[in-house]
Amino acid sequence: MKIPKLLFRLCTTVENLFTTALVSMAFYITTPIGITTDTLKLPKGSITNTINHLQNSGVKLSKIDIYLLATLGQPKHGELDIGIGIINRIDFLDKLTTASEAIQIITLIPGETRPIFLEDIAKRYKLDYKRLDSYYNQFSNYKEAGIIPDTYHVPKGIKEEKIISFLVELSEKKYEKLAKKHLKRYDKKEWLKYLTIASIVQKESANSEEMPIVASVVYNRLKIDMALQMDGTLNYGKYSHTKVTPKRIKTDKSGFNTYANKGLPPYPVCSVSIDAIEAAIKPATTKYLYFMRNEDGVHDFTDSYKEHLNNINRVKRARN
Known part of the structure; x- marks a missing residue:
């Protein structure tokens, strides 16, 4: 009868060890991991490489986590949106395989100029x-209007070279598609002229219908x-949001002063x-x-200078 007793003791010991292991593992996987940044940048490579990278970055992981992560799946790479705060170990490891790429949103509004846009990006994203x-x-x-107005989603942490190459490349593709649609060709010299006219239209129009x-x-x-004599052309570059005054018209010596110069400005005024663009084409x-511009915020158009003066005087009377 000794064998059954030994077998019973052995089974009990194994069960106790197994229970202890389960309890230990349950405790281990639920231990909290503090994350001090909302994103993690992970290298492309093996699971071991990912764990080692995180360890070197100050995340408290061990070799056990290599096996745990292997059961969850292949970790992603790049800038991942993890979220700041306390998270348990198993949820953290799971996020390494499921988290979406961290992005930042960049918006260029129609009519904004390159310097103002780039200054905003620099300030907003350091x-x-x-x-x-x-x-x-x-x-x-193009010195101006090389980036088409839109809302762009780019990876967090992207550097200056990649962000500009991405925005310009995407804009070039849209320009080429638009040019071929309307002109059957994309000639950059020709397109520069249309962009320049479009920029004046952008600055001067009250709405897309105009x-x-x-x-x-x-x-x-x-x-x-006939000289264009349009205020909008003087809102180039750093003067994007500067009110055009009679003094400014007299003192601005640039090619963008369409009161002092005939023809188009040297290049586009804005995005x-x-x-x-389609209006320019x-x-x-x-x-x-x-x-x-009348009291309703839209424009009165005429081919008569006399009628134009009447329109100006009517607006002046309405303002007084």
């Missing part, structure tokens, strides 16, 4: 403005060699929307040479 500007000049075909009409005024004035057919 990047170097001079490097952003340098890479823009390196990658873009854009083809404003474009017609630009073309009508160019056709008769341009697709509506503005296909302007309305009109004889208009003048327009004046």
